Amino acid sequence: MRVIICGAGISGLSAAAFLARAGWQVTVVDVAPRPRPQGYMIDFFGPGWQAAERLGILPRILDLGYQVQRLEYVDDEGTSRASLPFARFGQAMNGKLTSILRPDLERAIREAVPSGVDVRYGLTITAIEQGLDGVSATLDNGDLLEADLLIGADGIHSVVRQLVFGPEEDFLHYLGFQVGAYSFRDVALARSVGDRFAITDTRNESMFFYELRDGTITAMGVHRTDDPARPSDPRAAMRARYRGLGWICPAALEHCPDEFYYDQVAQIKMPRWHTGRVVLLGDAAAAVSLLAGQGASLGMGAACVLADELTRNTGIGAALAAFENRWRPLVVEHQRAGAAAAQWFVPATRYASVLRRTAIRLMKLPGMSRLIGSSLVGKSGAAL
Numbered sequence: 537m538r539v540i541i542c543g544a545g546i547s548g549l550s551a552a553a554f555l556a557r558a559g560w561q562v563t564v565v566d567v568a569p570r571p572r573p574q575g576y577m578i579d580f581f582g583p584g585w586q587a588a589e590r591l592g593i594l595p596r597i598l599d600l601g602y603q604v605q606r607l608e609y610v611d612d613e614g615t616s617r618a619s620l621p622f623a624r625f626g627q628a629m630n631g632k633l634t635s636i637l638r639p640d641l642e643r644a645i646r647e648a649v650p651s652g653v654d655v656r657y658g659l660t661i662t663a664i665e666q667g668l669d670g671v672s673a674t675l676d677n678g679d680l681l682e683a684d685l686l687i688g689a690d691g692i693h694s695v696v697r698q699l700v701f702g703p704e705e706d707f708l709h710y711l712g713f714q715v716g717a718y719s720f721r722d723v724a725l726a727r728s729v730g731d732r733f734a735i736t737d738t739r740n741e742s743m744f745f746y747e748l749r750d751g752t753i754t755a756m757g758v759h760r761t762d763d764p765a766r767p768s769d770p771r772a773a774m775r776a777r778y779r780g781l782g783w784i785c786p787a788a789l790e791h792c793p794d795e796f797y798y799d800q801v802a803q804i805k806m807p808r809w810h811t812g813r814v815v816l817l818g819d820a821a822a823a824v825s826l827l828a829g830q831g832a833s834l835g836m837g838a839a840c841v842l843a844d845e846l847t848r849n850t851g852i853g854a855a856l857a858a859f860e861n862r863w864r865p866l867v868v869e870h871q872r873a874g875a876a877a878a879q880w881f882v883p884a885t886r887y888a889s890v891l892r893r894t895a896i897r898l899m900k901l902p903g904m905s906r907l908i909g910s911s912l913v914g915k916s917g918a919a920l
Contacts (some may be wrong), residue, residue, distance in 0.1 A: 721753070
């Protein structure tokens with residue numbers, strides 16, 4: 537059996553690894569000229585953890601990951617206003633939690649992809665045609681690929697989704713935030729950040745900082761805006777929006793490069809993820825949003841479940857239907873929770889800021905961290 541996967545990110549590479557190990561002939565195409573270096577720190581747990589165990593890459597993920605010491609919301613002087621030992625979250629997940637840069641997680645998965653998988657960078661799909669016995673994809677270099685299945689794992693702005701299911705505006709639900717993330721080196725600022733995950737205790741816009749083991753600082757800014765349009769100059773927009781924040785923010789903004797990760801915070805909601813011999817995976821099918829967390833974990837879990845159903849079912853159609861029936865309830869649960877959590881990620885009012893600090897303090901009480909942790913994981917283990 538042959539499969540074309542559009543997207544060499546976390547979801548696409550996970551699908552490639554699982555299906556190649558199941559005996560499929562796999563071709564992966566990605567529009568980027570090479571693996572993307574840009575990314576931000578994520579907390580990795582939930583269904584992706586189980587998928588990583590199945591791939592045998594959990595030790596590699598733990599090696600590349602970080603054990604954050606504590607999370608702190610800081611004032612304009614960098615003084616803590618609310619703090620929580622990060623180990624509390626780990627306890628809530630029974631120790632199955634690490635923090636890792638998205639590019640490093642992608643790297644761990646890419647290393648697990650069998651050598652026989654054909655991965656082609658710098659290419660994208662321009663046309664898709666389906667028949668009773670297969671599907672074909674035309675690439676922008678003129679090549680024609682034919683397969684039994686095509687997987688669209690090309691992210692929230694999926695080309696495959698647009699070609700097969702319709703325009704992005706039919707499915708994208710903007711959550712009222714935009715985000716930018718980049719990395720830089722500055723010894724003095726690194727000392728200010730220290731061994732904590734530091735977040736400005738501000739309203740409507742907030743910056744997040746963490747120092748990596750090589751001395752690099754990761755910075756992320758999230759702000760509220762009713763306008764979903766991406767600015768023509770994201771760097772200038774970042775500097776203008778966050779320069780009023782105190783502490784190290786103005787100095788950190790001076791390090792913002794010309795090219796970095798910048799996007800809307802949004803969800804993808806679709807009534808159906810598959811049609812014929814095409815199926816969407818990960819953010820292309822059901823982005824839960826950066827603020828909801830677990831997007832990478834859900835992408836890996838979805839790839840695992842899809843490969844499982846393609847192995848156990850005799851027909852492509854039956855396998856895709858079984859995958860969607862099995863995975864959709866979990867995604868809907870996380871999307872609902874994510875939309876609610878977004879309102880607390882960067883509060884709009886002073887009252888909301890106070891409530892957030894209070895919730896952090898409650899996490900220190902016996903039993904509360906496990907209760908909140910179970911709500912984060914939800915039923916993530918059930919589908920796997």
